[in-house]
Amino acid sequence: MICHIHKLSLISRKTKFGIRHACPEDGCSVVCWDGSTSTPADLETRQARMKAHTAFDEIWKSGRIKRTKLYKLLAKHLGKKSKDTHIGHFDKETAIKVVKFAKNFWRKEREAKKCEKT
Numbered sequence: 001m002i003c004h005i006h007k008l009s010l011i012s013r014k015t016k017f018g019i020r021h022a023c024p025e026d027g028c029s030v031v032c033w034d035g036s037t038s039t040p041a042d043l044e045t046r047q048a049r050m051k052a053h054t055a056f057d058e059i060w061k062s063g064r065i066k067r068t069k070l071y072k073l074l075a076k077h078l079g080k081k082s083k084d085t086h087i088g089h090f091d092k093e094t095a096i097k098v099v100k101f102a103k104n105f106w107r108k109e110r111e112a113k114k115c116e117k118t
């Protein structure tokens, strides 16, 4: 794995959370965790991905929709294939879109509830 900013090989280190690969350049925030669920990203991107994950997980954890179905909806929303829809692979802009997608979901939920009542 390579830091896309410095074109340097990431250095792997064992941590209590698993293997962490980081750019050796001083002050560079590009980090990647082991496994295929994430790609190397700078701090801003990782924070955006984290927000996206929190917003996304909140929906399916509420039990209103199945996780797999929600992933399909998100894929459709982003114009991606389901198999390419991994928040850990997204760039910052796409991660922000996920947060908006989540907000939209809750807004539609609220509107649907209003309709049920009347």
Ligand SMILES: [Zn+2]
Residues within 6 Å of the ligand: 003, 004, 005, 006, 007, 008, 023, 024, 025, 028, 029, 030
């Ligand atoms: Zn770097």
